[in-house]
Amino acid sequence: RRLPGSVGARLLGARIALFEGRTGEASDALQQIEESMPGDARVQYLLVEALLRGGNVVRATEVLQRRVRSHPQELQARSLLARLLLAQNR
Numbered sequence: 001r002r003l004p005g006s007v008g009a010r011l012l013g014a015r016i017a018l019f020e021g022r023t024g025e026a027s028d029a030l031q032q033i034e035e036s037m038p039g040d041a042r043v044q045y046l047l048v049e050a051l052l053r054g055g056n057v058v059r060a061t062e063v064l065q066r067r068v069r070s071h072p073q074e075l076q077a078r079s080l081l082a083r084l085l086l087a088q089n090r
Helices: 005-019 023-036 041-053 057-070 075-088
Strands: none
Touching: 005 023, 005 041, 023 041, 041 057, 041 075, 057 075
């Protein structure tokens, strides 16, 4: 209800694609949605999830770094980013 019209429909389509394992399609759709709604936490976290499921850890890290820069007080973003950076350095 918070995302009316075509954005809501595209978000639902991306979630369905992610649920069905079509991570590339979900990532592409979510990236477009995220560009039209910069700073929306739910969209960014869903994009990170899709990117990680698709194996694109570098891009997921970039999205999280941007989230932490814009919302440094957000513990969830900081802890997820820290885990990703630790995993990349192993």
